[in-house]
Amino acid sequence: LTPHPSPVRPPLSLSFYPTMSETLVKRAELTGHSGRVTCLATSADPTILLSGSRDKTVIVWQIEGSGDGSYGYAKRALKGHSHFVSDVTISSDGQFALSGSWDGTLRLFNIAKGTTHKTFTGHSKDVLSVAISADQRKVVSGGRDNSVKLWNILGENKFSFDGEYGHTSWVSSVRFSPGDRNPTIVSAGWDKVVKVWDLTNMRLKSNLVGHTGYLESVCISPDGSLCASGGKDMVCMLWDLKDGRHLYSLDADAIVHCLAFSPNRYWLCAATEAGVRIWDLESKELVAELNEEWPVMGKKAMTPYPTCLAWSADGSVLYVGYTDNKIRVWTVQ
16 A cells, blocks of 8 residues: 655654545644653543653643644643552532542542542552542552552452453553543553453453563543553454453554544554554555654663654544653544
8 A cells, every 4th residue: 555645744643544535633742741751631621631740740731732833732740649650530510630640549630730639548559550440439450569440439349350251460550441431441461461340240251362472551431332452562452341352453553552533533553663653444444653753862772662652532633641741632633
């Protein structure tokens, strides 16, 4: 396939494929972190973006979306963690940010005030992933103590999914199902397994087995019917959550660090060590690759790569965090 000419000038290369009716255009770079960007979160409010970093902070970005170069700015930094921030999410009402850190804690921040509302303690090792339920009443976290923990919003640990049916290695990614009809938690770990937990009886519903390397990310489709997982084995696997079965696999050809479904298109997006990949799930074809063109680096220098991504609520903007401390912004046109 011959890539279409890039609508954007270097420093990036952009490949689109004939099956794609829309194109993604790079709009901006957001600079503010002093360490690699590890996580991103958006909400229904398109003017707010959250990012976490190895600089131990969460930045609240004010997104203006203007085309004159001032796409957004760092409004405030949420501080308190004593080690890398590994994951961040935002409450559905947009008032609170929830972060997880290698310091072993979760923090619930009041975004408007920029203060810690609550600190969650209970993990014995680094926290790698966090999520808030749609009704804002429950929190889930996973970490290097191999456990998946369920909390209430007051920071009280109500249940731990571990022991005989739990993960046997680090839990790298946890997510809630989007609706209330079949309340579930999905977790992925370095034991190469995706686990689906039933919140009505606190039991393991299914083990999704097939990966041959550790997992870095799991995400659930907007309608709650599918989940996707990826990691070291460079393959994205799609699963039927209701039946607990493997549907198909997509070759990423690089280690996958983060996955996200588009909120309004049948697309799966992956942040990989070779760049951003977007598949159309109807055709199962790769429809776009977003690759930066980096300057020539020394032999021992590591080429930067995307670690995390998040779509705006309306699916028109893709935010991508990188190891060079920057966030790059792409819009669908």
